Amino acid sequence: MGALRKAAFALASAAAAAVLAVAGFVWADTAYPPPLPTRMTVSAEVVDRDGALLRAFATPDGRWRLAVDLDQVDTRFIDMLIAYEDKRFWDHKGIDPLALLRAAGQFAGNGRIVSGGSTLSMQLARLIEPRQSRSFGAKFRQIFRAVQIERRLSKDEILERYLTLAPYGGNLEGIRAASLAYFGKEPRRLSLSESALLVALPQLPERRRPDRSPQGAEKARARVLARMASAGIVDHLEAERAAAEEPAALRRPLPALAAHAAYAALRNTPSKMRHRLTIRKRVQEGLETVAREAAARLGPRLSVAMVLADSRTGEILGAVGSADFFDAGRSGWIDMTRIVRSPGSTLKPFIYGLAIEEGLVAQETIIADRPADFAGYRPRNFDMSYQGDVTVRQALQLSLNVPAISLLDAVGPARLTARFRQAGVDLQLPRGEAPGLAIGLGGAGVSLRDLVQLYTGLANGGRARALRDGSEPDGAVRPDGVGTVLSEAATWQVADMLAGVKPPEGVAPRGIAYKTGTSYGYRDAWSVGFDGRYVLGVWVGRPDAGTAPGLSGYVSAAPILFAAFAKSGLAAVALPGAPPGTFKPTRDQLPVTMHRFARGSDGLIAIKPTEPAPRIVFPPEGAHIDLGAATASGASPLVLKLQGGRAPFRWLANGKPLAELVRRRTATWMPDGAGTSTLTVIDAAGRAASVKVFVE
Structure with missing residues (x-):
């Protein structure tokens, strides 16, 4: 009887102790919650239209720490990580008693720590609350935190946080930053060899960094592969082949594309940590390569800017604000796609289009290219020579100045600028000054982005699209923002003429229509071209608006235009056919009033x-x-x-x-x-x- 009472008392005492322990844990869990912020501090990211990383920004403490979702990581890496670090991860509640007992036995038998017995939950606890020493007290605190974490987060959430915070050497934290820095790829595309190295790195990141300790990295990778082969997770032969590969020997910089658009996105919406642009990464890489190589050929202080847009949507697929963002000699930090400069002759196609639309001329109409006086304004051609009588088609293709101003005088500068406003573009004129004939030759200001926006009308049947790249504040640009710049028939006539402009020497034809321009004093060189869908604008010049003798649109900017189209990776889209009811009459088919366009000084008047x-x-x-x-x-x-x-x-x-x-x-x-x-x-x-x- 006494023995039964003792057993009952012992059982009751154990139950009471268990209740007290649970109550104590609940109290401690409530009083001392784990430091688990709902939103981790991660690097701000700028991604392209498909989610590919364009640019990342270090955290305030200087770390490269990229947010990660499990579906962004190769599943075999996850399996290897769990098998190597915490094989009962999916079953335990924060601690693995068997692993702790094994670690304790190894410590007792060897007199030193052979393995820590830490679960991934315990490792996450150490990452969010770094310990000051390797004492037993610190270990018990880690165990307590691990249990707390398991009560608050799902297994997937624990894995994601671990893969975001794990150290991988230097200021790299998380699987994405490590995979991009060491292998130049996202972790969903890791090979077996790369996965094994990244499994081993967080344990001793500085001793196993492949860029500084290649031998340590190779040995650690081999141990992981051997254990995976023994566990049957990978085939032995496959593990041997992976172990024979040379480990990565350098640390790559993280992607750093679309600098100006990326900084604009951060500036406009600083609270967001992930900014999606309309840019396409492959296009952006091609354009930046072309700009960098072109600037090197052009010489110091000259820069290059480009904008490539989809004329049907207005989405910018590639934008280069300067040849090199960090090149102080070229003022690379200035986004030259947004700076207002003189457009040279690039507005001439719209003059011709408006004249065709009003029935003043056709492509084969004869127009005079001779010295002329427009109430004191005397335009001259770029080469200071004159061609005499030419067709309207030839006048536009040769970019002759007198014919363009003659037509602008007939249609009226105010009407031309009104069409530009319909397309969402306002030319910049001196304060208080009305539009004059000089705007036809660059006597006004416009940015490269606005110029490309105008040309989306030429590639889109006369209807321009408002450009956007995704960096704008919400609601700043209407996705459906359109405006008619020319009629569909006149647009086709202009595109047909521009399609006949000869490509620069040594450049492969592309099947595009394009126009060049050079501003007064050789300060800006332009080239804008389009096919049946895409519009690309190129600017070359000095950001400080200094003169650059020899600079011209045809020689300096046009070759870059063709090279950028080729390097963009975009498939060429054929220019559209003539719209219904539109055709290109021969000279014999022209009405008598359209045989020749001339001004009063020539004895012939173009009468509306x-x-x-x-x-x-x-x-x-x-x-x-x-x-x-x-x-x-x-x-x-x-x-x-x-x-x-x-x-x-x-x-x-x-x-x-x-x-x-x-x-x-x-x-x-x-x-x-x-x-x-x-x-x-x-x-x-x-x-x-x-x-x-x-x-x-």
Whole structure:
């Protein structure tokens, strides 16, 4: 009986002790919670449109510590880490009694610590609360913290925090920073050899750094591989091959692309730790390489800026603000894509487009390139020579100044700048000064970004897109922001002319339309080109606006344009075909009033039409025509009717002339088959109207 009472008393005492222990732990757990911030201090990241790292910034304490998710890490690395460091990780609650007993036995038998018996939870506890010594008290505190951590975090969260904070040598912390620095890749792409090295590094990071202690790194990696082979996690032959590989012998810098856009993103939204840009990493790498190599050829103090955008969306896929962000000699910290400079002749295509849109000229219209006086303004060509009579097409392709100013004088500078404002771009003029003819030759200010925005209209059927790169504050740029700069027909005519500009010598053709420009005093060289989707603008010059003798758009900037397009990795997109109702008439097909454009001093005046523009009234837009009824025996061809316009008129069906010029406002057409057809009429002033009909 006495023995039973003693056993019961012992059991009750044990139960009471257990209750007290649990109560004590609960009290201690509440009174002394672990330092687990809901948001770890990590490096700010700037990533591209697909999530690839463009640039990272060190933490305030100078560490490279990149946030990591488990799905960003190779699964075999995770398996190896757990097998090597904490094989019962998924089962224990923070401590592994078997591992602790093994460590204690090894300590007793060897008189020194052979293995610590620490779980990954205990190691995380040490990382978030570094111990001051390797005492038993510090170990018990670590065990307590590990249990606390397990009560608050899931196993995946524990792994993610460990892989974010683990030391990998120097100021590298976390698997992503280590993988990028030692192997130049994200941890999802680690090889077996690389995974083994990164499993071993956190235990003795300074002694095993592959860039400073390659032998120590090789031995540690071999131990990990041997244990993995013994545990059956990897094949023995595979482990032997991995052990035979040379370990990484250098530490690479972390990606440092798109400096200006990255700093702008941090400046505009400093609270965010991950900034996603519209930039595409491969494109950005290509553009920066071209800019760096071009600047080296151009010489000191000259820099290069580029913007490559998708004309359909306005998204910037690559932006280079300077040839080298850290080059003080070139003022590399200045983002030259945003600095307002003289655009030279790069605005001329819009002058020609507006003149074509208003029916003043066509591509084959003759225009004079001779000395001229525009109320005291006397433009001269870049080479100080004159070509005499040329076609409008030749005048634009040769970038002749007098023809461009003649057309600008006819359409009006205010009308041109109004079109620019519709596209979201305001030219910078001297305070209080109205737009004058000089804007046609660069007598106004515009940034490279704004110039590319204007050219998105030429690549996008006349509708410009507001540019954005993702660094802007939320709501600063409307994704659907568009504006019409030219009509679709005039846009195609301009693009067709620019597509015929000869590429620079020694440059492979690309199938792009492009224009160059040089500002007064050889301060800025420009080249802007586009295909059926992408627009690329290039600026070359001195950031301090100093003169650079010999600098020109064709010689200095155009070769960079073609090289950057080639290096971007983007597949060329063919320029679009002529829109319905638009064609390129030969000189013989031109209305008499469009044979020649001239000013009053030449005896010929370009008179703007006063009649309403032509309008097809029959058949109406979208009409369905019964082919059988129209072509039955004895039936007459379909009668076409129009209102307005100036005679004579030329009718076209699907871009092909129906007959000679006619002065009447009626014509006839015999459909030659079923399907959709586009009927177009062009009057003597070059104005056109079109309807689309369906022949059945």
